Amino acid sequence: MQSPGRPAGSPQNERLSTGRPQRYGGGLRALSIATVLAIALALALVFFYAPLEAEQGFLQKIFYLHVPMAIVALCGFVIGGLLAIQHLRTRDARWDMRSYVAIHMSLIFAVGTLVTGSIWAKGSWGHWWVWNEPTLVSFLIVFLLYATYQPLRFAIEDPERQSRYASVFAVTAGAFVPMNFIAVRLSTAYLHPRVLGGTANLPGEMALTFLVSLFAMALLYATLCKYELTAKHTRAQVRALRRRLSGESDAAGRARSAAPTLAPTTVPARTAAGSGA
Amino acid sequence: MDALEVAGLTRRFGERDALSDVSLTLAEGRTLVVFGPNGAGKTTLLRVLATLLRPHAGGVRVLGHELPGEAWALRGHVGLLGHEPLLYRELSARENLRFHARLHGVSRERVDQVLDTVAMSKRAHEPLRTLSRGMVQRVAVARAVLHEPELLLLDEPYSNLDPAAVELVAPLIGAGTDPARPRTRVICSHDPHGGLAEADVVLGLRAGRPELVRAAGAVDAEEIAGLYR
Amino acid sequence: MNGTVTTRSTVRALLRKELLVELRTLESVPGMSLFAVTTFVVFHFALNRSSVEGDLAAGILWVTLLFAAILGINRLFVADADQGGFDGFLLAPVERSAMLIAKALTLLAYLAALELVAVPAFALLLLGPSLGGVLGELVLILLLADLGVAVIGTLVAALAVQTRARDLLGPLLALPLLVPIVIGAARATSPLLAFSHPGGAPGRWLATLGLYDLLFGLIAYALFDFLLED
Numbered sequence: 020m021q022s023p024g025r026p027a028g029s030p031q032n033e034r035l036s037t038g039r040p041q042r043y044g045g046g047l048r049a050l051s052i053a054t055v056l057a058i059a060l061a062l063a064l065v066f067f068y069a070p071l072e073a074e075q076g077f078l079q080k081i082f083y084l085h086v087p088m089a090i091v092a093l094c095g096f097v098i099g100g101l102l103a104i105q106h107l108r109t110r111d112a113r114w115d116m117r118s119y120v121a122i123h124m125s126l127i128f129a130v131g132t133l134v135t136g137s138i139w140a141k142g143s144w145g146h147w148w149v150w151n152e153p154t155l156v157s158f159l160i161v162f163l164l165y166a167t168y169q170p171l172r173f174a175i176e177d178p179e180r181q182s183r184y185a186s187v188f189a190v191t192a193g194a195f196v197p198m199n200f201i202a203v204r205l206s207t208a209y210l211h212p213r214v215l216g217g218t219a220n221l222p223g224e225m226a227l228t229f230l231v232s233l234f235a236m237a238l239l240y241a242t243l244c245k246y247e248l249t250a251k252h253t254r255a256q257v258r259a260l261r262r263r264l265s266g267e268s269d270a271a272g273r274a275r276s277a278a279p280t281l282a283p284t285t286v287p288a289r290t291a292a293g294s295g296a
Numbered sequence: 297m298d299a300l301e302v303a304g305l306t307r308r309f310g311e312r313d314a315l316s317d318v319s320l321t322l323a324e325g326r327t328l329v330v331f332g333p334n335g336a337g338k339t340t341l342l343r344v345l346a347t348l349l350r351p352h353a354g355g356v357r358v359l360g361h362e363l364p365g366e367a368w369a370l371r372g373h374v375g376l377l378g379h380e381p382l383l384y385r386e387l388s389a390r391e392n393l394r395f396h397a398r399l400h401g402v403s404r405e406r407v408d409q410v411l412d413t414v415a416m417s418k419r420a421h422e423p424l425r426t427l428s429r430g431m432v433q434r435v436a437v438a439r440a441v442l443h444e445p446e447l448l449l450l451d452e453p454y455s456n457l458d459p460a461a462v463e464l465v466a467p468l469i470g471a472g473t474d475p476a477r478p479r480t481r482v483i484c485s486h487d488p489h490g491g492l493a494e495a496d497v498v499l500g501l502r503a504g505r506p507e508l509v510r511a512a513g514a515v516d517a518e519e520i521a522g523l524y525r
Numbered sequence: 526m527n528g529t530v531t532t533r534s535t536v537r538a539l540l541r542k543e544l545l546v547e548l549r550t551l552e553s554v555p556g557m558s559l560f561a562v563t564t565f566v567v568f569h570f571a572l573n574r575s576s577v578e579g580d581l582a583a584g585i586l587w588v589t590l591l592f593a594a595i596l597g598i599n600r601l602f603v604a605d606a607d608q609g610g611f612d613g614f615l616l617a618p619v620e621r622s623a624m625l626i627a628k629a630l631t632l633l634a635y636l637a638a639l640e641l642v643a644v645p646a647f648a649l650l651l652l653g654p655s656l657g658g659v660l661g662e663l664v665l666i667l668l669l670a671d672l673g674v675a676v677i678g679t680l681v682a683a684l685a686v687q688t689r690a691r692d693l694l695g696p697l698l699a700l701p702l703l704v705p706i707v708i709g710a711a712r713a714t715s716p717l718l719a720f721s722h723p724g725g726a727p728g729r730w731l732a733t734l735g736l737y738d739l740l741f742g743l744i745a746y747a748l749f750d751f752l753l754e755d
Contacts, residue, residue: 372618398538401528
């Protein structure tokens with residue numbers, strides 16, 4: 020929808036002025052229900068189906084929480100990097116929003132990984148922290164790196180530059196994640212056997228439970244991300260509408276924020292009232 | 297050929313519009329003067345034309361090149377004199393200019409020539425931090441025109457210059473005198489009378505929006521002063 | 526009209542400017558070197574040891590070099606951001622990755638100068654075994670590690686300099702990214718600094734360092750332009 024007042028035939032650089040309102044909440048309910056079901060199934064399997072492990076007993080069941088969380092968090096960080104590449108290529112702020120939410124959520128999952136890993140270590144090894152578990156150590160480093168993501172964003176006031184720099188960081192950090200894992204694993208491998216046990220050579224029932232848990236965790240991640248994306252988009256649209264109702268954009272603009280800014284997608288650049296010459 | 301063709305230029309800053317639907321054309325060799333209170337978007341406009349900022353919407357053609365796609369082709373043909381001198385304080389005038397000369401493929405003789413024109417040859421070897429503001433501004437002018445750009449973008453160029461210095465830099469940033477090498481200029485000014493005297497086209501900005509776009513003959517200083525109220 | 530500008534001449538022009546500014550202000554290299562030597566003294570008191578070897582020696586050396594490098598990284602783009610302005614460079618008809626190359630080479634030069642002071646100081650103050658036979662290998666490790674620090678340092682410095690908390694964010698961003706380099710460098714150096722020299726540096730770690738340097742070099746090259754433009 021072309022805005023009135025713009026000369027015909029002017030080239031369009033803008034990507035978001037479609038004028039058609041976008042729905043972001045589509046499928047959210049279905050996704051939530053699927054997630055709840057998957058989690059219920061996983062819990063049932065964990066407590067009633069998976070066998071009790073010989074050495075560590077009941078505590079070992081935290082494995083079904085810790086490792087899927089770790090895998091999903093890591094994938095989330097890498098996905099955040101891929102989404103950031105898209106943002107740098109297309110300069111569409113929506114990719115930055117997706118990247119931001121993916122990293123944000125992965126960071127929360129990473130904290131969960133560290134906490135569950137720590138509990139597991141304390142329960143089975145007697146210490147709240149162990150250095151010879153490469154997953155845990157790698158996670159600590161990755162967490163320390165991504166913990167700077169929001170402070171970095173917050174420290175840049177220009178919203179466009181904020182998005183761009185955040186994307187550069189997200190790509191760098193996303194590439195760093197696998198390299199870091201390899202490096203840490205190399206440095207610990209030859210010294211001690213894995214304390215908390217890996218995922219190879221799992222007997223049938225445990226493998227099934229693990230896969231279902233992983234699936235449930237991934238669904239949970241996707242649902243939470245979608246919730247956050249929907250909320251942010253909705254809020255941006257409300258702000259745009261409010262500004263349109265109260266008169267044009269002489270507003271001071273939002274306060275400084277670490278979250279990406281979305282240009283209003285439903286508001287055409289010019290309305291009939293108050294347009295210039 | 298038109299030096300500038302701007303149609304519906306918009307540049308956002310977050311959810312605010314720094315520039316909103318600006319349209320104008322400027323023929324080669326002509327001077328556009330931009331008026332407006334602080335924060336009106338004058339500097340943003342200059343930076344977009346200099347290829348330092350991308351347009352968010354609308355079309356911009358500078359010297360026949362489309363922005364942002366052909367921005368690379370424009371570099372070296374545009375000279376920017378902003379609020380910052382863009383010079384290193386620890387280096388001397390000559391070292392600064394030689395650095396810029398190397399970046400633009402300009403000869404050392406040209407460096408000496410502009411230093412002479414702005415009457416800085418004698419103090420060209422002293423670190424800039426020892427020089428007065430007026431002198432630094434003169435060197436900044438030299439930097440802006442070093443590579444003989446076809447388009448000059450000047451943001452309040454005469455601030456910090458005493459009348460003698462203004463005369464010195466006139467051949468460098470004043471209206472071009474050689475018809476074979478047209479010098480197109482865009483000047484941001486706060487001085488209604490002085491600015492109007494130099495203008496062929498006038499643009500008045502307020503809060504990013506073009507309040508008036510007219511040939512210089514059709515505007516008087518009163519209207520321009522009205523922008524600031 | 527004006528001559529064409531190659532990437533090589535751009536890098537040369539930038540390097541010249543960098544070294545000129547550094548020679549005039551002496552802001553980076555002397556500070557980094559002094560910091561390293563002082564840190565060795567602090568370590569002596571903190572650890573209550575007069576002589577270290579093996580893992581401990583490698584650790585002290587690399588931690589100190591790393592933190593001294595951070596000082597240099599913090600200052601890398603400050604002059605450009607505050608005075609010279611990236612604008613001057615961005616307006617020129619030059620290849621923008623030339624700035625990445627020039628800055629990384631500058632940081633590499635600073636690190637080399639730092640190590641020329643820090644390593645002998647370390648050998649003098651804290652190191653037990655002599656460096657005689659292993660100097661060649663040590664230089665190789667230093668070079669490989671320095672390349673990685675230079676590339677990552679430049680990328681992080683460019684990220685941090687235009688933010689509000691630049692002195693804080695720089696180290697916070699750099700240190701996790703430099704952990705793999707510390708791992709590789711320390712593990713490789715440790716056998717060189719042991720009283721009993723069980724062979725030379727394990728090739729595995731040199732390969733790790735080299736690969737990391739290469740990967741990050743490519744990433745930095747691909748991303749750097751996005752940090753400069755608007």
